[in-house]
Amino acid sequence: SAKGRTAGVSPPSLKPGARPNYVSQRLPGEGGRARSMAGREAGGGGVAARAAQKLFSLSGLFAVYKPKGPTSAAVLNLLKEKLLAEAGVQTNGNKRKSQVLKIGHGGTLDSAATGVLVVGIGKGTKLLKTILAGSKKYTAIGLLGKATDTLDATGKVTEEKPYDQVTKRDLENVLQKFTGDIMQVPPLYSALKKDGERLSTLVKRGEAVEAKPARPVRVYSLSLQQFQPPLFTLDVECGGGFYVRSLVSDIGKELSTCASMQELTRTKHGPFTLEEHALHEDKWTIDEIARSLEHCMSLLPGEPSHKKFKTEHPEETAVSCEDK
Incomplete structure (x- = not known):
């Protein structure tokens, strides 16, 4: 952790204040409709269908490692592609189908920079505005x-x-x-x-x-x-x-x-560190992210109940903010 002279100030508790940088990645309509469409894209049954069901039930914040080179947006797109592919959702360039998954990041890193990139999935995208208020x-x-x-x-x-x-x-x-x-x-x-x-x-x-x-x-x-x-x-x-x-x-x-x-x-x-919480690309799987969500969400103060996160699916509006 960083050590040095301070001016008598302490990092704030995570409170809403800034606006996140994310794009809406889900279909119009209710959450159940989005998940059922995803299930049909995954073949309607079997392992892929179960993977799809698990993917679209995920909600909260976790962290990934951003390598040197790609933009933060490119890292997010690669993550989304890998998760949809694992769930058996074939987009084949179809923008409408690729919008089944709602995902976003908070706190842009320069292309040449590396390190912690916080990601929101499902309703967790709403919490990105909270994480941006953290140090x-x-x-x-x-x-x-x-x-x-x-x-x-x-x-x-x-x-x-x-x-x-x-x-x-x-x-x-x-x-x-x-x-x-x-x-x-x-x-x-x-x-x-x-x-x-x-x-x-x-x-x-x-x-x-x-x-x-x-x-x-x-x-x-x-x-x-x-x-x-x-x-x-x-x-x-x-x-x-x-x-x-x-x-x-x-x-x-x-x-x-x-x-x-x-x-x-x-x-x-915020509470997410490079050593403990940032998932490298080889761990960008549905199961690894599910485990990471359980751990990462427990670090946030005033965490809403996990049940609430999995059952509420209000309509979202894409917003944009540059924070770096």
Whole structure:
């Protein structure tokens, strides 16, 4: 867990506040109709039908491991495809059939980032707004002396400055300025939107985009784990809407040089940790997820009864929120 100086603040209890990033993945109509259609797609009986019945009864939150490379949305789509295939639901590109399963994720990770990605399934998608209010922990590796347009290793180098003057003590002292309630300017290359389009999309098209104004964010703890110039490793625990890329860049500027993030791993999101709860792809099965749901849901405060989660199926409206 992240250890370091704090500014007298503690992570909040998981309360609704933010809106999740998910897409509705179920058919119109009542839950029973969706499950019965899934059963017919699975052949109407036998092992596949039982697997389908179990899949569509799952509801709650669990965590998966997001590897480096794919987007958070791509990871979610792969997970959905694997579960539907195991349940014998053949979509064959039919969008309507693929919408039988309702699934979503909370808290977008950059493509180059790895770590905990929280997933909601069934009625659990409603709890994504709760999980987004929880704190997140990251381990980040920064590089002194080079700045990029994306603030990380995926971008083009825009500036180079000497960094030999920076000492470990200098870096540790600077971290105190970025702990507690601070103001942060989000990066231009981000999922934040302007007129309905992501800023990163507009920038890549060559359109002039102004940076979003600084906004309040919270850092619960921030510590230096390793310093091997030009590289430094940070552990950070923060609230929603926080950009670790911006933190690394701002640290470089505060040290009278520049810096960019090289690697980022989310080690915890809410109560879910990378070591204990994040399922790797080889465990993306109906049975493994069912077991994970039992464990993960017990970690949430004020957990609704499991029976309630399995029997209530109100109609959902797709909502969208960028949180990172």
